[in-house]
Each structure stands twice: as structure tokens, then as C-alpha cells.
Amino acid sequence: MQPRPAAQDSDDEIDLMAVIGTLWRGKWVIAGCAALLMLIGGYYVFRVAIPKYQASTTLALELRSENVVDLESVVSGVSTETSAINTELEVIRSSGLLEKLVTELNLTADPEFNGALRPEPEFSIGKLKAIIRTAVTPAAEEEEAGVGLSPEEKEMNRTVATVRDAISASNQRNTYIFQIGAKTTDAMKSALIANTLARLYIQDQIDIKFQATENAVTWLSERVIELEAELKERENAIKELRAETDLVNAEALLALNQQAKDVRDRLADSRTTLALVGARVENLRSLQQEGDPATMAAAVNDPTLDRLVVRAGNDSATRELFDERFALLITREENALERAEQQVAALEASYARLQEQIEQQSADLVKLQQLERETEATRTLYETFLTRLKETTVQRGLQQADSRVLSKATPGVYVEPRKTRILALCxxxxxxxxxxxxxARQMMHSGFRTPEDLEAATGHAVFGQIPKMPLRRRGNLVTYLNDKPTSAAAEAIRNLRTSVLLSDIDQAPQIIMSTSAIPGEGKTTQSISLSHNLAGLGKKVLLIEGDIRRRTFAEYFDFGDSPGGLVTALTGKRPVSELVVRAPGMDVDVLRGEKASVNAADLFSSDRFQEFLQELRRSYDYIVIDTPPVLVVPDARVIGQFVDAIIFSVAWDRTSKTQVTEALRQFESVGIRVHGLVMAQIDPRGMKRYGYGGKYGAYSSYGKGYYDAS
Known part of the structure; x- marks a missing residue:
């Protein structure tokens, strides 16, 4: 029988049905927690919580104000924008307004708002908060926060903070209606606080407008006087500037600009002429140096030189006359160049004077225009402020509030604690x-509760499910098996026997080894019970205590004066027939374990142990070996090499998945096959508690008609 592949854990999806099943199995825990929270909530609602009553006053925002003049241009009223309306809601709960409320109603003498007047309870949430605040906030910071305040001011601040918590202000959607609410422990007190706060809010609006009007009159009067003086000063500055400057008007400045343009054009022509004359002088001088009469005559276009150039080649006197005439022409051109230079210099000086006049008069004109604009602006501002001053003066004493009371608060209605809601939330x-x-308990659980979980985690088949036996001590095991042959535990052992014997169809296993991952998982009880059941088939059975380190068989059987055990048998000093003990109440030969002078693992690894098992095969039909836990010592892995079948015990809801997986890996590391697993020490009540009582194995409720009472 090949082990099935272990389930892969790569799928991270949540199994909704598994979650629902887990919650259903824990339904009593959930119901208990719900009942406990409801009891706590009920105690708070009916015994601890103080009833509160809510009263509300309704105000309407006045959109039309009956002003004699347009005062809105000086002192604005309440805007109808959402942000302005929300601002008014905060004004209602402002410290200044609440201080007036506390003072008028003397709320500092009310224990509901002044905690110093209430008897201090032994335990309260407020005291706990104070302890935490003291631990978190240094004492120096607390003292610094109250520096400069008198005891009366501190008391007023504490009372205002408490009153603010009891006050609410809201605006009805898509309307200009305000609601001022007060929530206290007395219905009449809630109505009184809401009505008083509404009255104070309206009076505060009037006071603010009156004060704003007075401030506006004072400020406008000062500004009118300042602007009048500034206007006179600017008008005088214009007169002085007109007297000091030569500027007539903008048209005269335009004429100067036209004259400067004409001079600039003449200067450009003169500079061109100067450049031409200069170039001609330079050309003539260079021709004079070259001395070619024909070229010189052609350059000046002079008839006299044209006549002389014909005879200049052969007559020295003629050549001299020719040179004198050419030098005279050069002198003429130099004189023309000097006249052109003088004309350019004169035009440049004239243009510079014009530019200076233009710049000076332009600056004067700009300054004059600037003074005139500033004067006009000052005159306009003066007239505007003077008009506003007259309007504001007329408006004195005519201020009206921006809100009015639509409905006064009536005695408050009960609002909290909301018993039904609190109980439902609890x-x-x-x-x-x-x-x-x-x-959380399911997530932290690491054991196995069903054979399906065990098979899925290990990939090995589960041969049996053995319930916990009601034994007061281990020595009662054989008696229990004999007295309860049809009990659930006995039937579970028979199922295990059947699974083991049929694990190999070709040849039933003869040597069967029982082991586990750690101690205390029921493997020894399972070995004895299986041996007892195999003997019931009329077979010759030998039970060997392979755990020679702990040797617990003495707790199950009375060996009396047994001459020896397994170690003695291996040494051959005495035959096995003399060493085995027939257990009382069962037809099974038992070979007890002995303390060895050598290491147990070395002893079982010897050839002698293998030969010993071969000898036993010829004498017994079945041999059951109880071995130590796999994760504790290597004995089980050594013995497992020589057996026909290995059954591995896993304690129900106790042995962790890590321990089982590691123990099986230990067998696989040495090439030993574990034939099947046994879920042992199952608690039927625990199975029912987890919701499996009617579903799995011999302990199922369906077997009540087949089993005797356990």
C-alpha cells in the first residue's frame, strides 16, 4: 500500500466552508461572549449610565436687512455661503459666548458642569484618563499650561469645556435654519441653556455690529482728515511744478521732437558728405604719391590737367606745372573736407541741445501727469470716504441681528443612553x-482532530482511530479489554488489526512495530491492545518491549521474579521460552526489556538482533514490538529495518504537525516505509465539542447501538 502524496499548501485561498464550520463548532464560545458583553452593556445602561435630555432652539438667518443706507459696504452682515454658515455654527460654540452663558446661569455652581463639586468616585474612566495623562505628560508641562491663571479662571475654563460638550449647533440642509441644542441630565435645564444661548448669540450679533459701526465711524473720520490734507498737499505740488518748469504743454514737446528729427536727418546727410570728401582726399593723395599723370588727370576731371598731361611726358617744365595744378586741386578738396567737418560738429551740438531739452521737458511732463493722477485718485478716495462717513453716522443705533428665534426650546426629551442600540452593539x-x-484558537492549533487532516498533512493512510480508554491506572488495561470486548475502544483495536493485516494482500505482516513521534502518545497501550486482539484470533503472539531505556511494561504487567528479558535473550545465555512471561488475562507471551550495558541503538543494529527476529518468526505467528519515540532516540529507525509493518501513533489534538512531519521524515531519510498512522487517545466529548462527534470513526454517535458503554 503506497502512501498517498501529501497535500500541497501552495493554495492560499480561504476555504469559506471551513471557516463557517470552525465558527459553528465554536458557537457556544461565540454565544457566551455575546451574552457576557450584553450583560456588561445591560449593567452600564440600567445601572451606570446617567439619563440625558435634549432640548433645541431654532433660529432663522435673516437674508434681508432694513438698513437706512447701504451699510453692507462698510460693515458686512452674515454671508449665505456654506463656509460662512459653518463659521456661525462655530461662533455659537465659541469660548467667549459660552463664558457669557456660564456667567449668566451660574453654571460654575452646577456639579454637572463643574467636576470639582461632584464627589470623586473610587474608580472612573476620567480618573483613569487622568492617571494616563499624568504618566504621559510631565508635571512641568501641566504647570506651564496653567501659568498665569487664577483659580477662578481655571474653574471657568473647565466649566466652559464641559458646557461645550453639552452644546450642539447644526444647520438644516438647503435652508438658513440653525438649531442650538443642549443635552443635560435635566429636561428643564436643557431648555433653559438652549434658549439662553440663542438669546446671547443674537445679542452678540447686535453688539458686534454696533461696535463695528463705532469703529468704522472713528476710522473713517481719521481717514477723511488724512485724505483732505493729502489732497491739498498734492494740489500745491502741481502748482509749484507748473511754476518751476518751462513746459507749456504736450504739443510743444511734440514740436521739439519734430525739430530734433529734422536736425538728426541733416546730421546724417552731413556725415555722408564728410565721408565722401574724406575718401576723395585720400584717393588723390595716394595718386599723387604714385605719380602717374594720366591716372591723376582721369581722377580729377580737370581740363587744365588734361592739356598738361599730353606734354608732361617730354617736358620737365610742363610736368612741374602739372604737379602744382594737382596739388592745388588736393588743397581745394582738403578745404571742402574741413568745411564738412565743421558743419557736422555744429549739427551734433544742436542735436545734443535739443535732446537735453526734450529729456528735461519729458521728465517734467511725466512728473506733472503723475501728480495729476495721484491727486485725482486722492480726490476720488476722499469723496468716497466722506460719503461713507456720512452714511455710517446716519446708521448709528439702527443695527439689527442677522438671526431671529423661530421657536424656543421646550423641556428636553430623553436621548441617551440608547438602550436598544447599546445592547445590540454589545x-x-x-x-x-x-x-x-x-x-484565533483554530489558527494557533497545531494538532490533528480528524483522520482527513492527518492524511492530508502526511500523505499516509490512517489505519485506525482509537478512543481514550477510561483507565485509572495502566495495570487495568488487560482487564478492561477482557471485560469490555465490544466497547468502542475494543472495536477500534479490531479495526486497526484488520487494517494492519490487510495492508499487504500478498503476505500479511508478521512482525509489527508500534512507535510515535514523542512520548505519551499511546503507542504502548496500542501495542498491548493489538497483541491482545491478535491473540484472540487463536494465533501465537509475542509482545516485545523494545523501549529498553524507559521499560514501562512493568506498569502494565506483573513480571514477578522474571529471570531476564530481551537483552538476556540476545546474548543467548537463556532460551526465549524461559524468558517470556505469559501475561495474566491474555494469551500473549511478553518479553520485557532489560537495561543494557551497551547503547540500545547499537544493540538493535547488531546482526544478532536480526538473527534473533528470524528465530522468533519460526516460533510465533505475530510479533509486536513496542519501540521508543522517533524524535527522542534512533532505536525505532534501527528496529524498523527488520519488521514487516510499522504503525505510527499520533495523539489526537496534541501532537503537532511539525513533530509528526519530522518523525516521518526521519524514517524516509533511512529508506524505511511507514505503513500506516493511528490516531490515538481520541476524546469523544472533545470530538463532539469540535463538531466531529457524529462524523468519524468508532466513537461516532452512530455506533451507540453496536458498542457497549465505555
């Missing part, structure tokens, strides 16, 4: 807490 929170505990 029920929901309790159920959530219980569900969290159930899921």
Missing part, C-alpha cells in the same frame, strides 16, 4: 469577539 461586538477567539 451583542454584535460579543459575537465578533467570540468569533475572533474561535478563529
Amino acid at each position: 451583542l454584535i461586538l460579543g459575537a465578533m469577539l467570540g468569533a475572533g477567539l474561535v478563529l
Whole structure:
């Protein structure tokens, strides 16, 4: 029988049905938590919580104000924008307004708002908060926060803070209606506080407008006087500038600009002429140096030189006359160049004078225009402020509030604690807490509760499911098996026997080894019970205590004066027939373990042990070997090499998945096959508690008609 492949854990999806099943199995825990939270909530609602009453005053925002003049241009009213309306809501709960409320109603003498007047309870949430605040905030910071305040001011601040918590202000959507609410422990007190706060709010609006009007009159008067003086000063500055400057008007400045343009054009022509004359002089001088009469005559276009150039080649006197005439022409051109230079210099000086006049008069004109604009602006501002001053003066004493009372508050109605809601929330929170505990317990659980979980985690088949036997001591095991042959535990052992014998169809196993991952998992009880059941088939059975380190068989059997055990048999000093003990109440030969002078693993690794098992095969039909835990010592892996079948015990809901997996890996590392697993020490009540009582194995409720009472 090949082991099935272990389930892969790569799928991270949540199994919704598994979660629901887990919650259903923990339904009593969830119900208990819900009931506990409801009891706590009920105690708070009916015994601890103080009833509160809510009263509301309704105000309407006045959109039309009956002003004699347009005062809105000086002192604006309340805007109808959402942000402005929200601002008014905050004004209602402002410290200044609440201080007036506390003072008028003397709320500092009311224990509900002044905590110093209430008797201090032994335990309260406020005291706990104070302790935490003291621990978190240094004492120096607390003292610094109250520096400069008198005891009366501190008391007023504490009372205002408490009153603010009891006051609410809201705006009805898509309307200009305000509601001022007060929530206290007395219905009449809530109405009184709401009405008084509304009255103070309206009076505060009037006071603010009156004060704003007075401030506006004072400020406008000062500004009118300042602007009048500034206007006179600017008008005088214009007169002085007109007297000091030569500027007539903008048209004269335009004429100067036209004259400067004409001079600039003449200067450009003169400079061109100067450049031409200069170039001609330079050309003539260079021709004079070259001395070619024909070229010189052609350059000046002079008739006299044209006549002389014909005879200049052969007559020295003629050549001299020719040179004198050419030098005279050069002198003429130099004189023309000097006249052109003088004309350019004169035009440049004239243009510079014009530019200076233009710049001076332009600056004067700009300054004059600037003074005129500033004067006109000052005159306009002066007239505007003078008009506003007259309007504001007329408006004195005519201020009206921006709001009015639509309906006064009536005695408050009961609003809290909301018993039904609190109890419902406690029920929901309790159920959530219980569900969290159930899921957390399931997440932290590392054992196995069903054979399906065990098979999925290991990939090995589960041969049997053995319930916990009601034994007061281990020595009662054989008696229990004999007295309860049809009990659930006995039937579970028979199922295990059948699974083991049929694990190999071709040849039933003869030597069967029982082991586990750690001590205390029921493998020894399982070995004895299996041996007892095999003997019931009329077979010759030998039970060997392979755990020679702990040797617990003495707790199950009375060996009396047994001459020896397994170690003696291996040495051959005495035959096995003299060493085995027939257990009382069962037809099974038992070979007890002995303390060895050599290491147990070395002893079982010897050839002698293998030969010993071969000898036993010829004498017994079945041999059951109880071995030590795999994760503790290597004995089981050594013995497992020589047996026909290995059954591995896993304690129900106790042995962790890591321990089982590691133990099986230990067998696989040495090439030993574990034939099947046994889920042992199953608690039927625990199975029912987890919701499996009617579903799995011999301990199922369906077997009540087949089993005797356990």
C-alpha cells in the first residue's frame, strides 16, 4: 500500500466552508461572549449610565436687512455661503459666548458642569484618563499650561469645556435654519441653556455690529482728515511744478521732437558728405604719391590737367606745372573736407541741445501727469470716504441681528443612553469577539482532530482511530479489554488489526512495530491492545518491549521474579521460552526489556538482533514490538529495518504537525516505509465539542447501538 502524496499548501485561498464550520463548532464560545458583553452593556445602561435630555432652539438667518443706507459696504452682515454658515455654527460654540452663558446661569455652581463639586468616585474612566495623562505628560508641562491663571479662571475654563460638550449647533440642509441644542441630565435645564444661548448669540450679533459701526465711524473720520490734507498737499505740488518748469504743454514737446528729427536727418546727410570728401582726399593723395599723370588727370576731371598731361611726358617744365595744378586741386578738396567737418560738429551740438531739452521737458511732463493722477485718485478716495462717513453716522443705533428665534426650546426629551442600540452593539461586538477567539484558537492549533487532516498533512493512510480508554491506572488495561470486548475502544483495536493485516494482500505482516513521534502518545497501550486482539484470533503472539531505556511494561504487567528479558535473550545465555512471561488475562507471551550495558541503538543494529527476529518468526505467528519515540532516540529507525509493518501513533489534538512531519521524515531519510498512522487517545466529548462527534470513526454517535458503554 503506497502512501498517498501529501497535500500541497501552495493554495492560499480561504476555504469559506471551513471557516463557517470552525465558527459553528465554536458557537457556544461565540454565544457566551455575546451574552457576557450584553450583560456588561445591560449593567452600564440600567445601572451606570446617567439619563440625558435634549432640548433645541431654532433660529432663522435673516437674508434681508432694513438698513437706512447701504451699510453692507462698510460693515458686512452674515454671508449665505456654506463656509460662512459653518463659521456661525462655530461662533455659537465659541469660548467667549459660552463664558457669557456660564456667567449668566451660574453654571460654575452646577456639579454637572463643574467636576470639582461632584464627589470623586473610587474608580472612573476620567480618573483613569487622568492617571494616563499624568504618566504621559510631565508635571512641568501641566504647570506651564496653567501659568498665569487664577483659580477662578481655571474653574471657568473647565466649566466652559464641559458646557461645550453639552452644546450642539447644526444647520438644516438647503435652508438658513440653525438649531442650538443642549443635552443635560435635566429636561428643564436643557431648555433653559438652549434658549439662553440663542438669546446671547443674537445679542452678540447686535453688539458686534454696533461696535463695528463705532469703529468704522472713528476710522473713517481719521481717514477723511488724512485724505483732505493729502489732497491739498498734492494740489500745491502741481502748482509749484507748473511754476518751476518751462513746459507749456504736450504739443510743444511734440514740436521739439519734430525739430530734433529734422536736425538728426541733416546730421546724417552731413556725415555722408564728410565721408565722401574724406575718401576723395585720400584717393588723390595716394595718386599723387604714385605719380602717374594720366591716372591723376582721369581722377580729377580737370581740363587744365588734361592739356598738361599730353606734354608732361617730354617736358620737365610742363610736368612741374602739372604737379602744382594737382596739388592745388588736393588743397581745394582738403578745404571742402574741413568745411564738412565743421558743419557736422555744429549739427551734433544742436542735436545734443535739443535732446537735453526734450529729456528735461519729458521728465517734467511725466512728473506733472503723475501728480495729476495721484491727486485725482486722492480726490476720488476722499469723496468716497466722506460719503461713507456720512452714511455710517446716519446708521448709528439702527443695527439689527442677522438671526431671529423661530421657536424656543421646550423641556428636553430623553436621548441617551440608547438602550436598544447599546445592547445590540454589545451583542454584535460579543459575537465578533467570540468569533475572533474561535478563529484565533483554530489558527494557533497545531494538532490533528480528524483522520482527513492527518492524511492530508502526511500523505499516509490512517489505519485506525482509537478512543481514550477510561483507565485509572495502566495495570487495568488487560482487564478492561477482557471485560469490555465490544466497547468502542475494543472495536477500534479490531479495526486497526484488520487494517494492519490487510495492508499487504500478498503476505500479511508478521512482525509489527508500534512507535510515535514523542512520548505519551499511546503507542504502548496500542501495542498491548493489538497483541491482545491478535491473540484472540487463536494465533501465537509475542509482545516485545523494545523501549529498553524507559521499560514501562512493568506498569502494565506483573513480571514477578522474571529471570531476564530481551537483552538476556540476545546474548543467548537463556532460551526465549524461559524468558517470556505469559501475561495474566491474555494469551500473549511478553518479553520485557532489560537495561543494557551497551547503547540500545547499537544493540538493535547488531546482526544478532536480526538473527534473533528470524528465530522468533519460526516460533510465533505475530510479533509486536513496542519501540521508543522517533524524535527522542534512533532505536525505532534501527528496529524498523527488520519488521514487516510499522504503525505510527499520533495523539489526537496534541501532537503537532511539525513533530509528526519530522518523525516521518526521519524514517524516509533511512529508506524505511511507514505503513500506516493511528490516531490515538481520541476524546469523544472533545470530538463532539469540535463538531466531529457524529462524523468519524468508532466513537461516532452512530455506533451507540453496536458498542457497549465505555
